[in-house]
Amino acid sequence: MVVLITENIEEGSRTAARLVGQAVNNNPALRLGLAAGNTPTGLYRNLVDLHRSERLDFSRVEIFSLDEFLGLATNSANSYHTFYHQHLLNHVNIDPTHLHLLNGQTDKDIASYCSYYEQLIRDNGGIDLQILGIGRNGHLGFNEPGSSLNSRTRISLLSASTRRGMARLFTQAHVPEWAVTMGLGTILEARVLLLLAFGKQKAAAVAKAVEGPLCASIPASSIQLHPTSILVLDHEAASSLRNQEYYRHEASQLEALLPDWLRGEKSSSVADSPSTGNCPF
Numbered sequence: 001m002v003v004l005i006t007e008n009i010e011e012g013s014r015t016a017a018r019l020v021g022q023a024v025n026n027n028p029a030l031r032l033g034l035a036a037g038n039t040p041t042g043l044y045r046n047l048v049d050l051h052r053s054e055r056l057d058f059s060r061v062e063i064f065s066l067d068e069f070l071g072l073a074t075n076s077a078n079s080y081h082t083f084y085h086q087h088l089l090n091h092v093n094i095d096p097t098h099l100h101l102l103n104g105q106t107d108k109d110i111a112s113y114c115s116y117y118e119q120l121i122r123d124n125g126g127i128d129l130q131i132l133g134i135g136r137n138g139h140l141g142f143n144e145p146g147s148s149l150n151s152r153t154r155i156s157l158l159s160a161s162t163r164r165g166m167a168r169l170f171t172q173a174h175v176p177e178w179a180v181t182m183g184l185g186t187i188l189e190a191r192v193l194l195l196l197a198f199g200k201q202k203a204a205a206v207a208k209a210v211e212g213p214l215c216a217s218i219p220a221s222s223i224q225l226h227p228t229s230i231l232v233l234d235h236e237a238a239s240s241l242r243n244q245e246y247y248r249h250e251a252s253q254l255e256a257l258l259p260d261w262l263r264g265e266k267s268s269s270v271a272d273s274p275s276t277g278n279c280p281f
C-alpha cells in the first residue's frame with residue numbers, strides 16, 4: 001500500500017489524474033473502473049484538462065463502473081451513469097462501444113445481471129485500474145459494513161448513514177434504498193486500486209482502513225489484501241494515521257514503487273502492458 005499525503009484536494013486530484021494519465025499513456029487500451037461521489041470530481045476535471053491540453057487519448061480505453069442505484073433509469077439526473085457522463089465521459093474521446101457502466105434498471109433479473117457484469121469484466125481481461133472513494137462508515141463502492149471480503153457484484157441494501165450522506169443529491173426524490181455494486185472480491189481483482197479521500201470527515205474511516213484490523217465491518221480495510229493499492233489523501237483525511245512519517249518517506253520514492261505501466265516515462269516494452277496479459281506484479 002502506498003499512501004500519498006497531499007496538501008489539499010486540488011493537489012490530490014492532480015496527483016491522481018497524473019497517475020491515471022500515465023496509465024493511459026503507457027497502455028492506451030487501459031481497462032479503467034470509475035467511482036462516483038464528490039471525491040473523484042477533481043480527478044475527472046483534471047483528466048478532461050489533460051485530454052484538452054496534452055491530448056490524453058481515451059479512444060481505446062474501456063470503462064467499467066463500481067456501483068449504481070437500483071431502479072434509477074440511466075438518464076435520471078441522480079444516476080451514476082449521468083454523473084460519469086457529466087464529469088468525464090461527455091468531455092473526452094471515449095468510444096461509446098467501450099462503455100460498460102452498471103445499469104440500475106436492467107430488464108434482466110438482477111442476479112443474472114450481476115453474474116453477467118462479472119463475466120463482462122472477465123471477458124475484457126479484468127480491470128487494470130479501479131478508482132475508489134471511501135464512505136464515512138468505511139464502505140467501498142456500496143459494500144456496506146458487514147459485506148463479505150469475498151463478495152461479488154450484487155445488490156446491496158444501503159445503510160441509514162449512506163442514505164443520509166446522499167440526501168443532498170436527491171432534492172426531488174428519495175434516496176434509493178438499494179444499489180448494485182461490485183463486490184469486495186471483485187474490486188480486489190483489479191490490478192491497481194487508486195483510492196481517494198479528502199477532508200477531516202474521512203480521517204477516521206481512512207485510519208481504520210489503512211491501519212486498523214482487516215474486518216468486514218470496515219469494508220475499505222479489504223484494500224490491505226491488495227498487492228498494489230495507492231491512496232491519495234489530503235492532509236486532513238490523513239490526519240489520524242499513525243505512520244505518516246513513513247508514508248511521506250515512501251512517497252518520495254514513488255516511481256520505484258509503481259508498476260512499470262504506471263510510471264511517468266513510457267514503458268520500454270509493450271509486453272509490460274497489463275492488457276497483453278503480462279502483468280508486471
Ligand code: GLP
Nearest residue numbers: 036037038039133134135141142
Ligand atoms: C457513495 C459511493 C461510493 C463513494 C462514497 C463516498 O456511497 N457509492 O463509491 O466512495 O459515496 O462519496 P463522497 O466521495 O461523496 O464522499
